[in-house]
Amino acid sequence: MGAKRVDAEKVEAYTRALLEAARSEGRANADLVQWQHAQKFTPEVLETLAAMQREDDLDLVEAVAKQYKELLDAQDTTVSVTVTTAVPMDDELRAKVRAKTEKDLGAPVYLVERIDPAIIGGIMLEVRGKRYDASVRAQLANIRKTLSSTFIEGEEH
Incomplete structure (x- = not known):
């Protein structure tokens, strides 16, 4: 199946879902106007x-x-920093993260806290579109990559 065919099917599926929902709420024309403006959203x-x-x-x-x-x-010059941890941060860790990021950024910081048990431990920071990953999951992935490249490249058959 060609890519254009798949795209056409996706477009139709999305369109029909939107239209059905809008009709059920009696706002099909209002949704059309909103949809036309939605492409302007960042x-x-x-x-x-x-x-x-x-x-x-x-x-x-x-x-x-x-x-x-x-x-x-x-x-306002406050910088939003998204902090992801495996478990909720306590007040002490929150204060340390805020102090360190404010010092590094030279600006006041607003912390957005997220919890994701999948990172296993450690911390991930997202600041101004950049991610700093010091999670256990990332460290394990780096170890796995290093070990696999060392042993695969170093093996003799």
């Missing part, structure tokens, strides 16, 4: 909206937009 806006949807927080969109404008107008 990936960050789409990601934030998806996160708000997952958390059932779409009722906060207006408040977020208002605060966004206020922070933008105030030229």
Whole structure:
């Protein structure tokens, strides 16, 4: 099956799902207008909206937009840092992470905390689109890669 055929099928599936949902809520034309504007959204806006949807927080969109404008107008220099740990951080670790990131960035920091048991342990930081991964999962992956390249390349048959 060609890529264009697959794309056409995906487009139709998405379109029909959107149309069915919109019709059931009596807002098909309103959704069409929103959909036409959706392509103008940046990936960050789409990601934030998806996160708000997952958390059932779409009722906060207006408040977020208002605060966004206020922070933008105030030229707030606070940097958002996403911190992912395997278990919730305690106050001591939170303070250390905040102090270290504020020192490194030279700016106040707002911590967004995420918990992901899949990282096993350690910490991952995401700052300004860059990821710093000091998780146990990443360390194990590096060890596995090093060992496999050492033994595979070093084996004699």
